[in-house]
Amino acid sequence: MICKICNNQLANKPLLTITKPDRFEEYIGVDSDNFKRTWHKCSMCSVVQAIHYDDRDRKLEQIADNYFKIDFGDTTSKNRFDKIMSLPDENSDNFYRVQRIKEFFSKWIVNFHSKSSHTILDIGGGLGVFLAKFLKLNPEFSGVMIEPDKNSTAHIDETYPFEFHSALFCGQDEFKRNFDIICLNKVVEHIEKPHQLLTDIQKALNTTSGLLYIEIPDELNIYHKSASDNSLGSLHHHLYNVQSLNYLLENTGYNVLQIARILEPSGKISIYAFATIKSVINKWLSA
Numbered sequence: 001m002i003c004k005i006c007n008n009q010l011a012n013k014p015l016l017t018i019t020k021p022d023r024f025e026e027y028i029g030v031d032s033d034n035f036k037r038t039w040h041k042c043s044m045c046s047v048v049q050a051i052h053y054d055d056r057d058r059k060l061e062q063i064a065d066n067y068f069k070i071d072f073g074d075t076t077s078k079n080r081f082d083k084i085m086s087l088p089d090e091n092s093d094n095f096y097r098v099q100r101i102k103e104f105f106s107k108w109i110v111n112f113h114s115k116s117s118h119t120i121l122d123i124g125g126g127l128g129v130f131l132a133k134f135l136k137l138n139p140e141f142s143g144v145m146i147e148p149d150k151n152s153t154a155h156i157d158e159t160y161p162f163e164f165h166s167a168l169f170c171g172q173d174e175f176k177r178n179f180d181i182i183c184l185n186k187v188v189e190h191i192e193k194p195h196q197l198l199t200d201i202q203k204a205l206n207t208t209s210g211l212l213y214i215e216i217p218d219e220l221n222i223y224h225k226s227a228s229d230n231s232l233g234s235l236h237h238h239l240y241n242v243q244s245l246n247y248l249l250e251n252t253g254y255n256v257l258q259i260a261r262i263l264e265p266s267g268k269i270s271i272y273a274f275a276t277i278k279s280v281i282n283k284w285l286s287a
Contacts, residue, residue: 047240
């Protein structure tokens with residue numbers, strides 16, 4: 001078994017063996033009597049990788065257009081958006097995420113000759129809750145959101161406070177706009193080999209002071225959550241710790257500025273990092 005992050009061997013002995021299929025695996029018709037999905041750690045980069053059997057990971061990819069409906073049934077995307085937006089601040093993961101990014105950016109940007117207005121790109125923005133909340137609390141920013149899942153974005157129209165693209169981000173020319181912040185919130189764990197995405201993001205990032213914010217489920221979920229927890233579900237390829245996230249970012253051309261573990265109000269155990277490209281580091285250190 002080969003690690004998809006560093007191409008070294010994964011440990012043969014799994015950290016966790018899951019013996020009950022989740023709702024997505026049930027949807028593709030797996031045999032629950034002979035089911036297993038295992039999580040294995042890489043001794044080189046320290047990532048934990050999910051191993052699917054009987055080519056189930058490829059079958060799951062084929063139902064990507066149905067993920068939202070499998071997850072939420074007849075609930076509309078607008079109802080989900082309104083419900084999450086209405087959470088009190090103290091119960092909202094997105095509120096604390098916005099505050100975390102705002103605080104870091106405000107301290108970071110003073111190191112540079114900065115303009116008065118700024119831009120943020122949210123890749124894989126889901127329902128649009130994070131970006132809507134961010135722009136409401138940071139009116140000096142304009143925002144762009146990219147999300148390929150049409151079911152989760154059916155409610156988004158011209159009344160929303162950001163530019164929206166129903167697409168998969170792959171470094172398109174139209175997004176090479178020198179964004180001050182690019183966000184990947186709970187996105188990278190869904191990508192089997194995230195290296196190209198992280199490389200493509202550099203083409204859209206401000207080359208003078210741009211920041212990448214990345215947030216993902218923590219490896220600690222294996223030890224502290226039940227096997228049925230969403231963090232351990234079939235749509236996640238990897239779980240990261242501080243070492244493995246740092247490894248991934250450094251090996252795709254970034255310098256990590258801050259990395260930390262958090263326990264979110266929802267109970268999710270996550271890791272976040274702020275990183276930037278090497279040309280920005282040079283400007284920062286010579287400022």
